[in-house]
Structures are given as C-alpha cells and as structure tokens.
Amino acid sequence: MNRFAELLDRLAYEPGRNNKLRLLTGYFREVGDPDRGYALAALTGALSFKHAKPALIRDLIAARTDEVLFGLSYDYVGDLSETVALMWPKAEGVHNNPPPPTLTEVVTTLRTLGKTELPKQLERWLDELDETGRWALLKLVTGALRIGISARLAKTAAAALGDKDPHEIELIWPGLAPPYLDLFAWLEGRAEKPVNRDPAPFRPVMLAHAIEDSDFQNLDPADYVAEWKWDGIRVQAVAGRDEHGHITARLYSRTGEDITGSFPDLVLSLRLPGAIDGELLILREGRVQSFNVLQQRLNRKAVSPKLIKEFPIHLRAYDLLGDDENDLRELPFAERRERLETFVVKLDDPRIDLSPTVPFASWDALTAARADPASAGAGEDADAVEGVMLKRRDAPYLPGRPKGQWWKWKRDPHIIDAVLMYAQRGHGKRSSYYSDYTFGVWTETENGDELVPVGKAYFGFTDEELLQIDRFVRRNTTEKFGPVRHVVHEGDKGLVLEVAFEGLQRSPRHKSGVAMRFPRISRLRWDKPPREADRLETLEKMLKAESAEIEA
Amino acid sequence: MRPQDILLPTADGLCCKPGGFHIDPVRSVDRAVITHGHSDHARAGHGAVLATQETLDMMRLRYGENFAGSTQAISYGEEIRLGDVKVKFHPAGHVLGSAQIAVTCKDTCIVASGDYKDAPDPTCVPFELVPCDVFITEATFGLPVFRHGDAADEVKKLLASVALFPERAHLVGAYSLGKAQRVMALLRLAGYDAPIYLHGAMEKITSYYRSRGVELGELRPAAGMKKAQLSGTITLAPPSATSDIWARRFPDPVTAFASGWMRVRARARQGGIELPLVISDHADWDGLTATITATGAGEIWVTHGQEDALVHWCKTQGLRAKPLDLVGYGEEEESETPVESEAEA
Numbered sequence: 024m025n026r027f028a029e030l031l032d033r034l035a036y037e038p039g040r041n042n043k044l045r046l047l048t049g050y051f052r053e054v055g056d057p058d059r060g061y062a063l064a065a066l067t068g069a070l071s072f073k074h075a076k077p078a079l080i081r082d083l084i085a086a087r088t089d090e091v092l093f094g095l096s097y098d099y100v101g102d103l104s105e106t107v108a109l110m111w112p113k114a115e116g117v118h119n120n121p122p123p124p125t126l127t128e129v130v131t132t133l134r135t136l137g138k139t140e141l142p143k144q145l146e147r148w149l150d151e152l153d154e155t156g157r158w159a160l161l162k163l164v165t166g167a168l169r170i171g172i173s174a175r176l177a178k179t180a181a182a183a184l185g186d187k188d189p190h191e192i193e194l195i196w197p198g199l200a201p202p203y204l205d206l207f208a209w210l211e212g213r214a215e216k217p218v219n220r221d222p223a224p225f226r227p228v229m230l231a232h233a234i235e236d237s238d239f240q241n242l243d244p245a246d247y248v249a250e251w252k253w254d255g256i257r258v259q260a261v262a263g264r265d266e267h268g269h270i271t272a273r274l275y276s277r278t279g280e281d282i283t284g285s286f287p288d289l290v291l292s293l294r295l296p297g298a299i300d301g302e303l304l305i306l307r308e309g310r311v312q313s314f315n316v317l318q319q320r321l322n323r324k325a326v327s328p329k330l331i332k333e334f335p336i337h338l339r340a341y342d343l344l345g346d347d348e349n350d351l352r353e354l355p356f357a358e359r360r361e362r363l364e365t366f367v368v369k370l371d372d373p374r375i376d377l378s379p380t381v382p383f384a385s386w387d388a389l390t391a392a393r394a395d396p397a398s399a400g401a402g403e404d405a406d407a408v409e410g411v412m413l414k415r416r417d418a419p420y421l422p423g424r425p426k427g428q429w430w431k432w433k434r435d436p437h438i439i440d441a442v443l444m445y446a447q448r449g450h451g452k453r454s455s456y457y458s459d460y461t462f463g464v465w466t467e468t469e470n471g472d473e474l475v476p477v478g479k480a481y482f483g484f485t486d487e488e489l490l491q492i493d494r495f496v497r498r499n500t501t502e503k504f505g506p507v508r509h510v511v512h513e514g515d516k517g518l519v520l521e522v523a524f525e526g527l528q529r530s531p532r533h534k535s536g537v538a539m540r541f542p543r544i545s546r547l548r549w550d551k552p553p554r555e556a557d558r559l560e561t562l563e564k565m566l567k568a569e570s571a572e573i574e575a
Numbered sequence: 576m577r578p579q580d581i582l583l584p585t586a587d588g589l590c591c592k593p594g595g596f597h598i599d600p601v602r603s604v605d606r607a608v609i610t611h612g613h614s615d616h617a618r619a620g621h622g623a624v625l626a627t628q629e630t631l632d633m634m635r636l637r638y639g640e641n642f643a644g645s646t647q648a649i650s651y652g653e654e655i656r657l658g659d660v661k662v663k664f665h666p667a668g669h670v671l672g673s674a675q676i677a678v679t680c681k682d683t684c685i686v687a688s689g690d691y692k693d694a695p696d697p698t699c700v701p702f703e704l705v706p707c708d709v710f711i712t713e714a715t716f717g718l719p720v721f722r723h724g725d726a727a728d729e730v731k732k733l734l735a736s737v738a739l740f741p742e743r744a745h746l747v748g749a750y751s752l753g754k755a756q757r758v759m760a761l762l763r764l765a766g767y768d769a770p771i772y773l774h775g776a777m778e779k780i781t782s783y784y785r786s787r788g789v790e791l792g793e794l795r796p797a798a799g800m801k802k803a804q805l806s807g808t809i810t811l812a813p814p815s816a817t818s819d820i821w822a823r824r825f826p827d828p829v830t831a832f833a834s835g836w837m838r839v840r841a842r843a844r845q846g847g848i849e850l851p852l853v854i855s856d857h858a859d860w861d862g863l864t865a866t867i868t869a870t871g872a873g874e875i876w877v878t879h880g881q882e883d884a885l886v887h888w889c890k891t892q893g894l895r896a897k898p899l900d901l902v903g904y905g906e907e908e909e910s911e912t913p914v915e916s917e918a919e920a
Contacts, residue, residue: 035840036849039827042740049739088719089891095884096720100839109720109838154722448818454830454847455822 027062027126028159035170038450047180060202061130066177072133074166077103087112104161111157114150123151185210190227190422193279197221222263222271225279226344227422231429239386249381252410254314255302262293288331292372300342305334311407341378352420410434436523439557442474443518446496446508457496462520466559474512477535483543514554521546527566537562578709581680584899593659593680598687610689611673615904629672667691668702669856670753677705685709693862697760698789710872714880715857716835723859729852730761736850744805744825748814748832751777753856755811756784758833759791772797774812802826818847879904
C-alpha cells in the first residue's frame with residue numbers, strides 16, 4: 024500500500040503525460056503481482072466495493088483527536104482525507120509494529136467486509152500506514168482518487184512494460200479482470216496473449232490527420248473516397264452472440280468507454296452481429312440537428328422517455344469492422360464500404376443509415392463541395408456538416424492515427440478578433456510563461472464602449488508566438504491579482520488576438536452571456552488596434568443563427 | 576516580578592524595559608538583541624546590536640558594513656548583564672548562528688526562542704533545551720497536520736527522481752539562508768557527490784557557510800551553463816526563481832521545493848511544484864509540543880504562525896498561554912529578493 028501511495032502522490036503533482044507514463048511503467052515493473060494488478064484496476068476505475076462515507080472518516084478522527092485542533096487543521100488543509108492522513112495520531116501502547124497492509128490486502132478485504140466491521144478495520148490500517156499511505160487509503164475507500172490519470176493512460180503505461188501497442192490491451196480489456204495476472208504474464212513474455220471472450224468487444228478506432236494545403240499536391244484524387252464529416256459523436260456500435268446464441272449489443276465512445284446505458288433506444292436497433300463505426304446524431308423528421316442539440320442528450324445519468332422522444336438518436340454508419348464472425352479490419356476500405364452498404368440494407372432500421380460518399384473528380388471539385396455541402400448532396404443537413412473526410416480506398420482499418428490513410432478537412436471555423444484582457448501562468452513546462460489568455464470583445468455600456476470577456480484560450484499559438492505574447496504580458500501588466508495579470512486593453516493600447524472556435528452557446532455563467540466551443544488563438548494581430556476588434560453584437564448574431572436550430 | 580514587566584510586546588517588537596533593549600525589533604531601536612540572520616528578524620539601522628558572530632556576519636553580508644551603529648558578538652552559553660537583567664544565548668538549531676535568548680530578572684527566567692527546530696541539521700549547532708518560567712515559542716507549523724518526518728528521506732526522494740529522469744534538470748527551491756545549505760549538506764550525506772549548481776542569489780551566503788567550516792562539496796554557478804549541460808543536475812534557487820524566466824535555461828526542469836509547507840498538497844500544487852520536499856527549519860507540531868512540555872515553563876507566549884491551535888493545546892495541558900500578536904515575522908519565505916530584477920542573474 025505504501026508503494027502504491029507513493030506512486031499516487033507523485034502522479035498527483037506531475038503534469039507531463041510522458042513523465043506520468045514513466046512513473047506508472049516504473050511502478051508496474053518494480054511491483055509484483057497481484058499488487059500491481061489491483062493498482063491498474065484502481066487507476067482504470069475497475070475496482071468495485073462500497074465506498075466509505077466521509078461521515079465515517081470524521082467519526083474516526085473525532086475519536087482520536089481534539090475537536091478544536093481538528094477544526095483548525097481541516098480549515099487550513101481543506102481536504103478531509105488529507106487532514107486526517109496528516110494528523111492521525113497512532114494508537115498508544117501498540118508495541119509490536121504490525122506491517123502495513125498491501126494494496127491487495129486492502130482491496131480484497133474491502134470487497135468482503137461488512138459495513139459494521141469497516142470502521143475498526145480502517146482504524147487498524149490507519150495505525151499501520153505512514154502519512155502518504157493513509158492519504159491514499161482514504162482516497163481509495165472514499166472513491167475519490169482524482170489524480171488526473173485516465174484509464175487509457177494507465178493501460179498505455181502497462182503496455183509499455185511489454186513494448187506492446189496500447190490498442191492491443193484495449194482490444195482484450197473487456198475480457199480481463201483484476202488483478203490481471205494473465206495480462207501481466209503476457210506483457211512480460213511469460214504467457215500467450217489473453218483471449219477476449221466478450222461477445223461485443225471494443226475495437227480500437229482509426230483516426231484521421233488534419234489535412235494541410237501543401238498535402239494535396241502529393242495526393243491523387245483517384246486514390247480517395249470522400250464523405251461528409253458530421254458534427255456528432257464518433258461511436259462504435261457492436262453486436263455479437265454469446266455462448267447461448269443471444270445477441271449482446273454495446274455502444275462505445277471512441278476511447279472505448281461503454282456508453283450503452285445512455286442510449287437504450289439505439290441498442291434495440293443493433294440486431295445483427297457486427298461492428299459499425301459511425302457518428303451518433305439527433306435526427307428530427309429526417310433532418311440532422313446541430314451538435315448543440317445532441318449535447319443535450321449526452322452525459323445524462325437518467326434517460327427519461329421524454330428525453331428519448333425529444334432527442335431521437337440516430338447512427339450514421341461509415342465503416343464496418345466486423346460482419347458476424349468475420350473481422351474485416353484487414354480488408355481495404357473500398358471493400359469494407361461495400362460490405363457496410365449490404366449490412367445496412369440487411370439491417371433495414373430507420374435509426375441506422377449510411378453516410379453518403381461525396382463524388383469528386385478533382386481537388387477543386389471537392390473544394391467546391393466542401394464550401395457548399397448543401398448543393399453537393401448534403402441538402403438540408405448541410406449545417407451539420409463540419410467538413411469532409413478523405414479515406415484511402417486501399418487502407419486497412421488501423422488503430423491510432425496512421426499517416427496518409429485518413430484525412431479530415433474541416434470547413435473554416437468561426438473567427439473573431441478579440442482583445443487580450445488577462446493572462447495567467449500555465450502549468451508544468453509552461454509554468455514560467457503567461458500562456459492562458461482571457462479575451463474580450465467590445466460592447467456598449469452606460470460608460471461608453473467597454474470590453475467584456477467572452478472566452479479563454481491556452482493553445483493554437485506557436486512556441487515563438489508564446490514567447491512574444493509572454494513578453495507583451497510582462498511589459499504591459501496594469502495590475503496583478505495572485506496568478507492573474509491584467510494586461511492593458513484600451514482602444515489604442517493592447518493586443519488583438521484572432522480567435523477561432525467551433526460553435527457558440529448561450530451561457531448564463533459568462534458575463535457576456537455566450538460561451539465558445541473549442542476556442543484557440545489562430546493569429547496574433549499586432550497590426551490591428553484594439554478598437555477595431557469585434558463587438559458582442561457579432562457573436563450574438565452568430566448565436567441567433569445557431570439557436571434557431573435548437574428551437575426548430 | 577511579573578513576566579510582562581520584563582518583556583512586553585510593542586509595535587517595535589518584544590521590548591525589555593528593565594534591560595533597555597528589544598529582541599528582533601522590526602523598526603530601528605537604540606539597542607537590539609537578535610536571534611538569527613533571517614531578514615524578518617535581523618533588520619538594518621539599529622543603534623547597537625548584540626548577536627552571535629554568525630548572525631552579525633550575515634547582517635553585514637546582506638546590509639553592508641554600516642548596518643548598525645555598533646555591534647557586539649556573544650557566544651552560546653555566554654551570559655552578559657544589560658541594565659537590570661541578565662541575557663544568555665543558547666543554540667536554537669534553526670540556521671547557522673541562530674540562538675534562543677534567555678532573559679533573567681531577579682528569579683524569573685523568560686526564554687525567547689526566535690525560530691527553532693529540534694530536528695538534526697548538519698549545518699548548525701543542535702537546539703538546546705533551556706528550562707525556564709516563561710517560554711516564548713514560534714508557531715509557524717503550529718497545527719497537528721504539520722509533522723515533518725526525516726529530512727534524509729526527502730533527499731532520497733529527490734535523488735530517486737534524478738535517477739528516474741536523468742535527462743531533466745532538477746530545480747530545488749530553497750530559502751537562500753539556511754535551507755539551501757542544509758539541502759546541500761544532506762545531499763552530500765546521502766552520498767551525492769556530483770557538483771551542485773547554484774542560483775546567483777545564494778552564492779554569497781553559501782560561501783559564508785563554507786568559510787565557517789560547513790562542508791558542501793563541489794558547487795558551481797548555474798549562470799552561463801548550456802542547457803544540455805544541465806541535464807541530470809541539481810540546482811538550488813530561491814523559491815520564487817523556480818517559476819520564472821530564469822528557469823527557462825534548464826532542460827524540462829522538475830520543480831522541487833524544500834519547505835515544511837510542502838506537507839500540505841494544496842500548498843504545493845498552488846506553487847506549481849512537481850516534487851514537494853518536506854524539509855523544514857522550524858519545529859513541527861510534535862517538536863513544538865514536546866519542547867514546550869520539556870522546558871517546564873508554566874506560561875507560554877506564542878508568536879508568529881498558527882497561534883490559535885498552539886495556545887489551545889497549551890490550555891488543554893493546563894498551561895497558561897497567550898498569543899503575542901507580534902507583526903512582521905514569518906515572512907522570510909515570501910520576502911526573498913524580488914524575482915524580476917534577478918531574472919537574468
């Protein structure tokens with residue numbers, strides 16, 4: 024437990040992804056079975072036991088310490104688990120120093136422990152562990168690990184142990200269970216790869232590169248198929264037969280997260296064994312709705328009949344990875360596409376249709392189609408098209424982002440000119456740079472024109488541009504508030520940032536009343552005086568155009 | 576005689592009327608008795624200053640030759656008479672030259688401990704317990720969440736990180752006077768014998784430590800080093816420098832900070848610290864409470880820090896206790912040389 028605690032402690036401070044990976048892989052290498060397996064389970068959220076309530080922890084500390092001292096300490100530290108871990112006084116009169124529990128001991132005990140036995144057990148462990156150990160234990164039992172590690176990152180670190188591709192782990196993951204002895208045996212070359220017996224497993228997804236203008240000269244239009252790029256959610260819809268011949272159907276996000284529970288209305292349509300790669304959309308009377316509409320169906324804990332009725336879910340299919348028992352991923356895309364067309368016809372379900380291809384003979388023709396999807400076949404759905412996808416006819420389905428196979432070519436994003444108002448230091452490598460920017464646009468107030476903040480961005484600029492902005496911020500600070508610097512922003516003094524973003528939403532939480540989706544700095548407009556930056560009215564017009572769709 | 580007739584908190588600092596002096600005054604006074612060299616305790620501009628030789632030397636280094644009208648050095652264990660009181664200096668274990676000051680008038684003894692720690696430190700004389708009637712204690716870490724553990728283990732953590740990330744530089748924030756030299760000494764005790772790099776702001780005080788016989792091994796200035804040469808090295812810098820332009824010369828630095836504050840995660844995270852090292856030059860909660868008990872004092876005065884908790888604890892132990900509400904102390908960490916000016920140092 025103490026070694027696992029040490030790992031969590033270090034991870035909690037480490038901002039860099041690669042460094043987190045090294046810490047994790049180092050742990051998996053150093054620590055034996057089954058502890059490392061339970062650690063992997065804790066990090067991927069695969070552990071299941073009833074979590075202890077904060078009230079229980081409070082009772083434990085109350086029995087050991089002075090109430091006033093605990094109150095003052097908790098006020099200072101601000102986190103219950105940490106306060107208790109730091110001030111826990113070891114039991115007096117314990118002479119034989121019992122060894123601290125292992126992670127395995129903790130996890131397996133918690134799984135079987137009755138509710139009434141929990142307090143005594145926790146107390147014993149708290150006496151046996153050191154500060155960091157107690158902190159990790161309390162985080163674990165209260166189910167609040169929160170150390171900034173995704174399940175994907177933990178699996179990637181485990182894969183590195185055996186020099187394997189993390190996609191291979193994703194592939195077999197649904198069939199594995201803690202403490203993953205078979206997985207580690209395979210990673211260390213001591214056994215064969217575990218077989219995934221899940222009837223509806225996730226297949227690691229293939230991703231596209233953003234295409235640049237200079238890429239086209241090296242590409243032959245005849246090698247590629249074009250499709251619309253829909254502004255929805257990429258999903259994988261999988262159905263398979265279990266050992267009794269019954270169909271099991273699951274819906275996965277692009278990272279392999281099982282999201283079946285949120286879309287019971289779509290699961291019923293997955294009647295044929297196979298694996299579809301496609302886009303989740305909301306369709307009303309056959310028309311694709313905007314991403315803003317779709318968003319209202321996402322991340323809901325309870326899916327009410329009303330929600331299902333008002334936001335009818337739809338799957339637009341663009342690839343087929345498995346057809347019954349056959350794995351199609353080695354086939355070229357053109358062949359998979361043919362199999363997909365047959366599959367969708369056979370399925371014959373109103374909730375699942377085919378994403379149409381966009382015919383084109385030259386890059387110029389495709390440029391025209393992308394500029395005007397409505398007249399190039401997308402018709403009334405044109406607003407839900409965020410660009411085109413290019414897929415090589417002969418490309419197999421490869422996990423990850425292989426070079427030169429798939430390209431995404433987005434329509435031009437929304438762009439405004441805004442004025443830099445506040446800057447904040449970044450984290451990790453960027454901790455010496457002012458790299459988080461709040462920007463605003465002009466609006467009419469009773470004091471005349473004023474800037475109102477409309478968003479925050481911390482990427483999109485080059486390293487060189489970061490240096491320039493950082494220098495500008497340092498030389499033009501008007502006030503400092505803790506980590507935040509107010510940067511000069513007047514009609515003729517200040518820096519104009521060209522901000523690109525994907526969409527707008529009304530937001531009562533923002534003073535301006537609008538929130539941007541995916542904002543980033545696209546250019547620095549040293550040439551432009553701040554008074555010529557955009558006005559809030561411009562954003563409101565854009566917003567009206569978008570919200571008209573939601574209400575429709 | 577009542578203790579408050581011997582020592583009384585005033586706006587200038589702790590005033591000893593019968594002795595005609597102030598202890599660690601925050602404003603200019605005629606006669607100052609100074610516990611140690613940190614800038615919040617040792618200020619320039621007093622008429623006469625009584626302190627250990629080391630403290631006087633450090634003040635001279637920081638403020639120049641004319642930092643006081645006159646100076647008088649006193650050794651540990653030495654007792655002198657000032658007015659109607661006797662003053663005796665005892666080691667406080669805080670930094671080189673730090674002292675507790677025992678003030679005795681008639682048969683009442685008050686010990687003003689300044690800043691102190693009861694943990695071992697290879698760079699200074701260990702803390703000496705002085706029995707007394709009234710003990711004046713600091714409370715920088717006066718909450719039971721502050722328990723510092725063994726500093727050697729923290730240094731091991733630093734070395735393990737250097738081994739794990741050999742291509743990165745390790746940048747350790749440490750207060751220039753005391754903490755930095757203690758970290759260096761601990762690194763040497765742990766067997767680390769590579770050169771240690773220093774920020775320009777701590778060179779002077781570090782060479783003073785060496786001149787007083789503190790062994791620190793090979794030290795080099797970080798200034799003028801090429802980025803690639805700093806891979807796998809350890810550099811000590813004032814805490815504020817680790818997050819500023821100065822830090823850009825290091826290859827993908829791991830930012831560490833050696834301080835008792837690092838015990839609390841939120842504190843470390845706020846400062847953007849990746850490797851918190853819990854190394855403190857102040858007594859932790861267990862140290863404070865054990866020391867208070869051991870002095871045998873029946874009355875405890877608590878100064879700068881978390882006075883409330885410590886005063887509460889004293890009362891639960893049946894001791895008379897009160898906060899002194901002195902202002903101007905405990906800010907040595909924040910008042911390090913402003914960074915912008917030393918950005919290119």
